[in-house]
Amino acid sequence: MKSLSAALALIAPVQAGLRFPCSTLTFQRLDPVVQPGSNPSAHVHHIVGGNAFNATMTGDVGERATCTTCQMAEDFSNYWTATLYFKHPTNGSYHRVPPVPVQPLLGGSNGAQGGLTVYYTQFDLSRDNLNQQPIKAFPPGFRMTVGSPTANSKNHAGLSYQCMSGSSRGTITNTMPTKPCTGGIFTTHHFPPCWDGKNLDSPDHQSHMYNTVTSEGFTNAPACPASHPVRVPQVAYETVWDTTKFNSMWPSGAPNPFVWSFEGSPTGYGTHADYMFGWKGDSLQRAMNKSECFYDGCNAITKQAMATASQCTVKDMVGEETVGWLPSLPGKDGSG
Numbered sequence: 001m002k003s004l005s006a007a008l009a010l011i012a013p014v015q016a017g018l019r020f021p022c023s024t025l026t027f028q029r030l031d032p033v034v035q036p037g038s039n040p041s042a043h044v045h046h047i048v049g050g051n052a053f054n055a056t057m058t059g060d061v062g063e064r065a066t067c068t069t070c071q072m073a074e075d076f077s078n079y080w081t082a083t084l085y086f087k088h089p090t091n092g093s094y095h096r097v098p099p100v101p102v103q104p105l106l107g108g109s110n111g112a113q114g115g116l117t118v119y120y121t122q123f124d125l126s127r128d129n130l131n132q133q134p135i136k137a138f139p140p141g142f143r144m145t146v147g148s149p150t151a152n153s154k155n156h157a158g159l160s161y162q163c164m165s166g167s168s169r170g171t172i173t174n175t176m177p178t179k180p181c182t183g184g185i186f187t188t189h190h191f192p193p194c195w196d197g198k199n200l201d202s203p204d205h206q207s208h209m210y211n212t213v214t215s216e217g218f219t220n221a222p223a224c225p226a227s228h229p230v231r232v233p234q235v236a237y238e239t240v241w242d243t244t245k246f247n248s249m250w251p252s253g254a255p256n257p258f259v260w261s262f263e264g265s266p267t268g269y270g271t272h273a274d275y276m277f278g279w280k281g282d283s284l285q286r287a288m289n290k291s292e293c294f295y296d297g298c299n300a301i302t303k304q305a306m307a308t309a310s311q312c313t314v315k316d317m318v319g320e321e322t323v324g325w326l327p328s329l330p331g332k333d334g335s336g
């Protein structure tokens, strides 16, 4: 792929941390970070990553999982967000919206099935700064969330939507698009870059982390505060929700019919994401210590074909219909 590497060389020095696709692992009403032990949890999640995913997850996930839907074969982490649903404007039925692989600007999703794209950046999108700023990988057992389903105003920089038109991404907004998007709805979740260096979690799953980034894109994190002095990789997820088959059921001028699986505010401010660290051994640290691990990984870590990754599965532990045309969102009918 000479032309691709030439294009990359023109655009970026390719020294910027990791970016890789993960296929969908499962859609289930489980949440081992916010509601450990609950089966079912409050709302449906779209989950990617390792097959140690479960209602409760403790200890070293990277040692327990045996496969992952992510391209990086040593990454048994789990990554999840709420699931997008279409709420029929006249009859009120709900239908789950399928995720489709992100069409990256460069590089390709390599045959991922659904899923999302994960980033671990070191500085900004196209550079690292490792001589000045070492990046410390998360320890086993680490977990965090960003955003809140109950938010009804802007909650955190880096939680955004783009109304795609074809493959063009469109303007970044913090609210759900208000008109049909011919290319689907692109969502981004950026996690904070600063850790307190001690706690694997905190009661709200957020206060062991601190955010110093105030803009929406992939920008370098300003210095971490003394309370949260450890600079960790900047984790981000990108998901494309293929809304196209629902657009014709959205009458002109009617309010946005796309809702998250918890419903929440129709503005979409409740968008949030969860992270469960699960890289095997020191593999993430090895990658973060290098400057050349972008797009395609690097010699420091092992990749697998997405056709292999997509075969990794977990059991349906909840046993409920989440797709169909449903009279109510799973968990919102009084039974959950």
Ligand SMILES: *[C@@H]1O[C@H](CO)[C@@H](O)[C@H](O)[C@H]1NC(C)=O
Pocket (backbone or CB within 6 Å): 051, 052, 053, 054, 055, 056
């Ligand atoms: C999930 O947890 C249950 C109950 O603790 C356990 O029996 C099961 O083996 C776990 N599954 C995985 C994939 O870890």
Ligand SMILES: *[C@@H]1O[C@H](CO)[C@@H](O)[C@H](O)[C@H]1NC(C)=O
Pocket (backbone or CB within 6 Å): 088, 091, 092, 093, 325
């Ligand atoms: C609502 O509309 C959809 C699309 O036409 C249909 O498939 C579904 O069965 C309808 N739901 C009800 C309760 O009529």
Ligand SMILES: *[C@@H]1O[C@H](CO)[C@@H](O)[C@H](O)[C@H]1NC(C)=O
Pocket (backbone or CB within 6 Å): 134, 282, 285, 286, 289
């Ligand atoms: C990463 O780099 C740090 C700082 O140079 C070093 O102490 C550590 O041993 C390295 N870790 C790995 C896994 O390469």
